[in-house]
Amino acid sequence: FFSTSSRPQHPSPLRWPGSRTTISAFSVSPRSMAQKSDVAVLTSPSVAVSEQDREVEALEKPPPWWKGQFLNTFALQVVRSGAIPEHIAFIMDGNRRFAKKVQVETVHGHSLGFDKLQETLRWCLDLGVKMVTVYAFSIENFKRSAAEVDGLMKLAREKFHKLLEKEELIQKHGVCVRVLGDMQLLPHDLQVAMAKAVHRSRANNRAILNVCFAYTGRDDICQAVRRVAQGVQAGQLKQSDISEELIERCLYTEDAPEPQLLVRTSGEIRLSDFLLWQSGLSCLHFSKVLWPEFSFWDLLRCVLHYQRSEAQLQLAREQRREAREKQLWDQDKQLVPPNLSPEEAQRELQRVRQQREARCDAFVSQIRAARAQYFEELCVAAEIQDSQSDSSSSC
Numbered sequence: 001f002f003s004t005s006s007r008p009q010h011p012s013p014l015r016w017p018g019s020r021t022t023i024s025a026f027s028v029s030p031r032s033m034a035q036k037s038d039v040a041v042l043t044s045p046s047v048a049v050s051e052q053d054r055e056v057e058a059l060e061k062p063p064p065w066w067k068g069q070f071l072n073t074f075a076l077q078v079v080r081s082g083a084i085p086e087h088i089a090f091i092m093d094g095n096r097r098f099a100k101k102v103q104v105e106t107v108h109g110h111s112l113g114f115d116k117l118q119e120t121l122r123w124c125l126d127l128g129v130k131m132v133t134v135y136a137f138s139i140e141n142f143k144r145s146a147a148e149v150d151g152l153m154k155l156a157r158e159k160f161h162k163l164l165e166k167e168e169l170i171q172k173h174g175v176c177v178r179v180l181g182d183m184q185l186l187p188h189d190l191q192v193a194m195a196k197a198v199h200r201s202r203a204n205n206r207a208i209l210n211v212c213f214a215y216t217g218r219d220d221i222c223q224a225v226r227r228v229a230q231g232v233q234a235g236q237l238k239q240s241d242i243s244e245e246l247i248e249r250c251l252y253t254e255d256a257p258e259p260q261l262l263v264r265t266s267g268e269i270r271l272s273d274f275l276l277w278q279s280g281l282s283c284l285h286f287s288k289v290l291w292p293e294f295s296f297w298d299l300l301r302c303v304l305h306y307q308r309s310e311a312q313l314q315l316a317r318e319q320r321r322e323a324r325e326k327q328l329w330d331q332d333k334q335l336v337p338p339n340l341s342p343e344e345a346q347r348e349l350q351r352v353r354q355q356r357e358a359r360c361d362a363f364v365s366q367i368r369a370a371r372a373q374y375f376e377e378l379c380v381a382a383e384i385q386d387s388q389s390d391s392s393s394s395c
Helices: 030-034 036-042 051-060 065-080 095-101 106-127 139-143 146-165 167-173 188-200 217-233 244-249 296-333 342-394
Strands: 087-091 131-138 175-180 207-215 261-264 283-286
Touching: 065 106, 065 296, 087 106, 095 106, 106 131, 106 146, 106 207, 106 296, 131 139, 131 146, 139 146, 146 167, 146 188, 167 175, 175 188, 188 342, 207 217, 217 244, 244 296, 244 342, 261 296, 283 296, 296 342
Parallel strands: 087 131, 087 261, 131 207, 175 207, 261 283
Antiparallel strands: none
């Protein structure tokens, strides 16, 4: 736990010059004592520092060594001894209020929120969470002021370009990036940046990051129902194929497991049109802290809340799965002629079931192929445009 190789046998208390604060060799490392941010903390309390400056400095400086190493590792092992949610969803709320709180521009508050997301993803990887879904931009956010929307789009461009610059790191950790939402509502250059991130990480499977951008839960459900209706109209599906399971597979999240834990920060107790279908049996945790202030300990608190209710939620999911299976079985039985013998009826029921599953699988595969082709076409068009601009500049 020391930043130097030699441990003092009998550490004596030290007094920082010009301060009343006494320090022990066991309370802070020599390296952290040399940092400017820690010097500011250890100086005399008579130095006037505004509350806003403390808020910003607290976000920018690293945590104390004893909290960042020993306690974090110990708490992580304790929490990991219990059930860890496979999929966590975050409503990252409170960026604007935090910006107002520390008296900075709104865009800077959103930027701090993106930085907090990077931290939170590292914590989730350490916990063993396989999938994270974040509510980055709602369709309703287009109703905000033009300056704020433009700032958010600019910030998203910067973050996705930065993500592409760190492609080796993404491949190293095996992170698959997905963008969920109506991307056609976004500027074309932002669509291209998102498509590149999705296309280049599509083969990774160690961890999955779903970024909900230009997304609402109602739009998600509407587009899934619209696709199913178009499939029936085109003859790809039968009306009897329509079920909860089929609609669920046509959502933006596709076959991804529903979020076992959904976290919202800033103290607001509502879903704000986020994952309305998928969160029916999720553990909901509403944290009072603003998103830029969200800490490792806040995440552990959320997971502990999930662990207390995990058994009941798992039972409810199993009961729902059985109910859905029975509903599909009853739908298939209605298609079996009534005048067959029991053996013939059983074979016919099996044939009806296999045909329904084959139609649904083919239809869902077609939807995924179309979305993958959309991303690929954006990437190819961008590469052609880049090559043409390079050749024209050389001429």
